[in-house]
Amino acid sequence: MLRTTSATLLLSALTLFGTSLQAQAANTDTTCDWTPQRAVTFIVPWGTGGGTDANARRMASLLEEEMGVPFNVVNRTGGNGVVGHTVLARSRPDGYTIGAATVEIDTMHWVGLTPLTYKDITPIALIHRSSAAVLVNRESPYDTLDALLDEARANPGSLTASGTSQGGIWHLALAGMLKAEGLAPDAIRWIPSQGSASALKELMAGGVDVATPSMSEARTLVQQDEITPLAYMSDTPAPGLEQVPLTAEVLDSGWTLSSFVTVSGPKGLPDNIACAYEQAVDKAVHSQAWADFKQSQGTPVVFENRQQTAKTLAEEDQKLGDTIKAIGLAK
Amino acid sequence: MMTDLVWVFTNPWILLVVAACTFYGTFIGAMPGLTATMAVALLVPFTYFMDPMVAISAIVATTTTAIFAGDIPGALMRMPGTPASAAYVDDAHQRARQGKARSTLIVSLLGAAFGGLAGVTILAIMAPQLARFAIRFSSFETFWLAVLGLTCALLTSNGSVVKCFASLFIGLLIASIGIDVAVGYPRFTFGNYELFDGVSFIPAIIGLFALSELLRSVGAPKGELTMPSIREPMGAALASAARTLWRFRLNMVRSSTLGTLIGALPGAGADIAAWVCYAISRRCSSTPEAYGHGEIEGIVDGGSANNAAIGGAWTPALVFGIPGDSVTAIAIGVLLLNGMTPGPHIFTDSPLIVHTLYGAFALSNLMMIPVGLIAIALSSLVLRIPRRVLMPVVLLFSLVGAWAITGSTMAIWIVLALGIVGYLMEDNGFPLAPAILGIVLGGIVEQNFMTSMMKAQGNLLAFFDRPWAATLGGLTLLLWVLLLVRAIYPRPPSTPNATRDH
Amino acid sequence: MSTMSARNDLMSGLMLAGLGALVFARATTFPALAGMAYGPGLFPSIAAIGLMICGALLTITGVRKRSVRVTRKPSDRRASGRIALLLLTVLGYGLLLEPLGFHPASILAVTSAACIFGLPLLRALLLAVLLTVLVHAVFYSLMHVPLPWGVLTPIAW
Numbered sequence: 001m002l003r004t005t006s007a008t009l010l011l012s013a014l015t016l017f018g019t020s021l022q023a024q025a026a027n028t029d030t031t032c033d034w035t036p037q038r039a040v041t042f043i044v045p046w047g048t049g050g051g052t053d054a055n056a057r058r059m060a061s062l063l064e065e066e067m068g069v070p071f072n073v074v075n076r077t078g079g080n081g082v083v084g085h086t087v088l089a090r091s092r093p094d095g096y097t098i099g100a101a102t103v104e105i106d107t108m109h110w111v112g113l114t115p116l117t118y119k120d121i122t123p124i125a126l127i128h129r130s131s132a133a134v135l136v137n138r139e140s141p142y143d144t145l146d147a148l149l150d151e152a153r154a155n156p157g158s159l160t161a162s163g164t165s166q167g168g169i170w171h172l173a174l175a176g177m178l179k180a181e182g183l184a185p186d187a188i189r190w191i192p193s194q195g196s197a198s199a200l201k202e203l204m205a206g207g208v209d210v211a212t213p214s215m216s217e218a219r220t221l222v223q224q225d226e227i228t229p230l231a232y233m234s235d236t237p238a239p240g241l242e243q244v245p246l247t248a249e250v251l252d253s254g255w256t257l258s259s260f261v262t263v264s265g266p267k268g269l270p271d272n273i274a275c276a277y278e279q280a281v282d283k284a285v286h287s288q289a290w291a292d293f294k295q296s297q298g299t300p301v302v303f304e305n306r307q308q309t310a311k312t313l314a315e316e317d318q319k320l321g322d323t324i325k326a327i328g329l330a331k
Numbered sequence: 332m333m334t335d336l337v338w339v340f341t342n343p344w345i346l347l348v349v350a351a352c353t354f355y356g357t358f359i360g361a362m363p364g365l366t367a368t369m370a371v372a373l374l375v376p377f378t379y380f381m382d383p384m385v386a387i388s389a390i391v392a393t394t395t396t397a398i399f400a401g402d403i404p405g406a407l408m409r410m411p412g413t414p415a416s417a418a419y420v421d422d423a424h425q426r427a428r429q430g431k432a433r434s435t436l437i438v439s440l441l442g443a444a445f446g447g448l449a450g451v452t453i454l455a456i457m458a459p460q461l462a463r464f465a466i467r468f469s470s471f472e473t474f475w476l477a478v479l480g481l482t483c484a485l486l487t488s489n490g491s492v493v494k495c496f497a498s499l500f501i502g503l504l505i506a507s508i509g510i511d512v513a514v515g516y517p518r519f520t521f522g523n524y525e526l527f528d529g530v531s532f533i534p535a536i537i538g539l540f541a542l543s544e545l546l547r548s549v550g551a552p553k554g555e556l557t558m559p560s561i562r563e564p565m566g567a568a569l570a571s572a573a574r575t576l577w578r579f580r581l582n583m584v585r586s587s588t589l590g591t592l593i594g595a596l597p598g599a600g601a602d603i604a605a606w607v608c609y610a611i612s613r614r615c616s617s618t619p620e621a622y623g624h625g626e627i628e629g630i631v632d633g634g635s636a637n638n639a640a641i642g643g644a645w646t647p648a649l650v651f652g653i654p655g656d657s658v659t660a661i662a663i664g665v666l667l668l669n670g671m672t673p674g675p676h677i678f679t680d681s682p683l684i685v686h687t688l689y690g691a692f693a694l695s696n697l698m699m700i701p702v703g704l705i706a707i708a709l710s711s712l713v714l715r716i717p718r719r720v721l722m723p724v725v726l727l728f729s730l731v732g733a734w735a736i737t738g739s740t741m742a743i744w745i746v747l748a749l750g751i752v753g754y755l756m757e758d759n760g761f762p763l764a765p766a767i768l769g770i771v772l773g774g775i776v777e778q779n780f781m782t783s784m785m786k787a788q789g790n791l792l793a794f795f796d797r798p799w800a801a802t803l804g805g806l807t808l809l810l811w812v813l814l815l816v817r818a819i820y821p822r823p824p825s826t827p828n829a830t831r832d833h
Numbered sequence: 834m835s836t837m838s839a840r841n842d843l844m845s846g847l848m849l850a851g852l853g854a855l856v857f858a859r860a861t862t863f864p865a866l867a868g869m870a871y872g873p874g875l876f877p878s879i880a881a882i883g884l885m886i887c888g889a890l891l892t893i894t895g896v897r898k899r900s901v902r903v904t905r906k907p908s909d910r911r912a913s914g915r916i917a918l919l920l921l922t923v924l925g926y927g928l929l930l931e932p933l934g935f936h937p938a939s940i941l942a943v944t945s946a947a948c949i950f951g952l953p954l955l956r957a958l959l960l961a962v963l964l965t966v967l968v969h970a971v972f973y974s975l976m977h978v979p980l981p982w983g984v985l986t987p988i989a990w
Contacts, residue, residue: 039979079509
């Protein structure tokens with residue numbers, strides 16, 4: 001029974017060996033000599049079973065192989081991401097606590113949930129990106145994004161949408177798109193939900209008219225024709241769902257929005273530790289096991305190193321802050 | 332399908348893992364404060380190293396046995412090991428105090444095995460149809476369902492109606508701590524970000540049930556509060572349990588069926604199934620006044636319903652990839668990690684995983700019988716451990732178990748605060764069960780209420796607009812009328828209070 | 834086997850009504866939803882009003898039944914002492930767990946609890962050490978719960 005798994009492990013080990021040579025060649029100047037001596041705690045600010053959790057757990061198990069100590073995943077949920085991110089930022093920067101900081105580190109402080117910003121964490125790498133989808137019930141009268149926006153323009157407030165909490169990233173996706181297209185940001189009323197799963201449930205039960213969660217979380221239901229995708233908020237098609245129109249092409253504003261997951265440490269993580277993790281994550285992301293995992297999730301393999309991730313965090317913070325101010329949610 | 336089932340029953344890896352997980356589930360379930368969800372959550376790291384079929388079998392075996400094993404400390408110490416055992420904990424404990432611990436526990440073991448087998452049979456036959464039905468539930472229906480659960484908590488509790496309601500409102504207030512669902516405003520958090528997620532349920536139940544019990548125990552004059560003694564040999568207990576189950580065979584069938592259906596509703600798991608079936612059992616019984624004081628009939632119903640619900644909860648998980656409870660939420664994550672996506676296609680694309688699931692259910696419920704009997708036989712050893720040794724053990728496991736859930740000291744403070752609240756409530760004749768249901772369901776009720784209100788823009792009639800919402804809402808209102816009647820015409824005072832007679 | 838000792842509906846009624854009033858006062862300060870008459874305060878307000886009504890009803894019953902109040906038994910004072918000590922033990926565990934680490938804090942807490950329950954000191958200490966090793970094995974080694982090491986961090990594994 002365990003044969004297939006061990007075969008995969010062997011394969012990934014070989015791949016890892018291959019990529020490790022490359023990575024080491026690239027990083028000879030910094031001292032990346034740190035290795036953990038005991039179990040590492042890996043903090044996930046979101047619940048078990050979700051998209052961030054799946055990415056974080058797979059990454060933790062690959063880091064476990066890479067660094068030779070257990071990586072214990074701890075889900076510190078709540079407060080729309082505040083709890084987990086705060087715990088991560090405030091933990092001791094000794095390398096024994098790292099975590100998955102998500103796009104919310106760039107939104108929470110704008111909506112007044114927490115004083116915490118991306119400056120309170122040490123980015124290590126960016127490992128996941130996924131864009132929002134505009135979804136409707138399969139019996140919905142709207143079969144294009146234009147038809148939906150026309151209805152919202154003609155009767156503001158008559159349509160409802162869901163996908164996450166008030167001011168959450170998928171709320172920004174919808175409100176930002178409406179604003180960019182010249183509508184009122186609340187022309188489609190936002191109904192807060194606890195996560196994408198319950199929003200999709202509401203959509204299928206006919207409780208709301210539209211849902212805008214990430215495409216990767218809705219992928220299965222879309223492929224089964226349970227729900228109809230009207231658009232994908234990206235400029236590159238989702239793997240396996242190439243037929244879905246892209247907002248970058250069909251909208252005049254060219255609006256796109258994506259969320260991301262990073263591996264980050266607390267503020268003040270010493271350079272040699274961050275560098276050691278960066279190398280390990282680099283190897284893990286370029287392994288066959290990770291490629292297989294991303295394929296099963298229907299998201300592309302992405303990787304950004306420390307400098308790139310820090311830049312992304314700063315840029316997105318500005319961009320999302322502008323969106324939040326534009327739609328009147330800033331505090 | 333049959334060949335797949337034979338494959339499951341003869342596969343050495345699956346047999347080994349199911350056997351190991353049966354013991355693991357029994358251990359975790361029997362520890363007060365450690366729930367089936369926690370058992371599965373802690374199992375997830377191990378499932379990474381397993382084949383998906385084995386991983387699924389491990390999860391199924393662990394939940395099945397943990398839900399049953401929750402009855403063991405419930406009966407012996409009045410500390411339900413899992414929330415699903417809380418509905419009938421008073422009955423089980425009263426019987427244990429009469430020396431009938433073994434036959435009571437065997438009744439719940441066999442009832443659980445029957446419920447589990449019935450649950451998986453119904454799951455196998457009706458999965459797609461059930462899911463089609465359950466998936467039509469929007470926030471309106473879910474709201475009424477959760478309110479129905481709360482109403483059942485009031486109906487199942489003994490004691491004065493005013494105190495039941497007060498206990499429920501205390502629970503609802505505790506549930507309202509944390510960030511609110513509508514606008515994300517932090518309520519009653521005193522600026523502490525750790526409370527943004529609200530009062531974590533496991534530390535809360537550990538505080539209300541375990542710590543308050545320890546406080547009562549340490550406060551009792553020495554020697555007065557003894558552990559129940561075992562007066563039945565295993566053989567006699569088995570025979571007596573078999574007679575009981577035969578007598579209440581119709582209850583078992585009714586509660587197993589109903590438990591599966593309730594489990595299949597998203598968000599309603601084994602806990603609610605046990606409460607609802609216990610309440611119905613009491614309504615239908617010829618001796619409703621004995622409920623809460625050692626009536627075996629309610630244990631048959633509640634015990635088979637909560638295990639049947641485990642099977643039911645897999646229905647929406649399998650068919651739509653939407654979990655029925657927290658355990659299946661974790662299980663979906665494990666399936667996805669192994670490259671399998673739950674949904675209608677899973678029945679045609681990977682029938683093996685579906686059949687393995689059925690097989691694992693059948694296997695675990697059968698294997699649970701001998702393992703459960705061993706656990707029941709050995710539980711007499713636990714009783715021989717003196718209180719002054721056992722209580723510190725329970726204290727440490729409770730505190731560390733609570734800490735493991737949140738990974739922060741906040742869990743200890745919640746245990747401490749709710750331990751004091753629980754002790755004071757019991758000492759003044761307030762039943763704890765409504766408070767616990769209030770904490771569990773308060774969030775669900777509020778979230779679905781606020782969502783519904785925002786959708787309907789404040790129009791309360793919208794709560795009866797959809798056919799199933801109207802049906803569930805009507806049923807709930809009917810039960811409220813019943814409660815009012817009970818408040819105006821109270822039962823004769825000969826019925827003693829639900830709390831312990833110390 | 835007295836009926837509920839220290840049962841005092843009057844006191845608990847007044848306390849509940851007071852708590853309900855406090856919560857209600859706080860909940861009315863919560864912001865409302867844009868353009869609507871309700872918001873985060875709605876649900877706590879409903880519960881608080883319910884609590885106030887229950888408290889008032891209990892107070893009325895308490896006044897009527899005041900003659901049947903049961904006085905505390907004399908043994909209760911020592912029992913209250915033990916309850917307070919056990920609560921202090923839990924408090925100490927919460928305060929010491931992270932700075933001191935799981936192992937020393939657990940040994941202290943179990944020793945203290947066992948002594949409160951009446952076990953001689955040496956046997957309490959023995960129990961505490963054995964139990965700490967067992968909990969370490971189950972939670973840390975088997976289940977990978979990241980228990981805090983505190984002062985023992987240098988020798989952590």
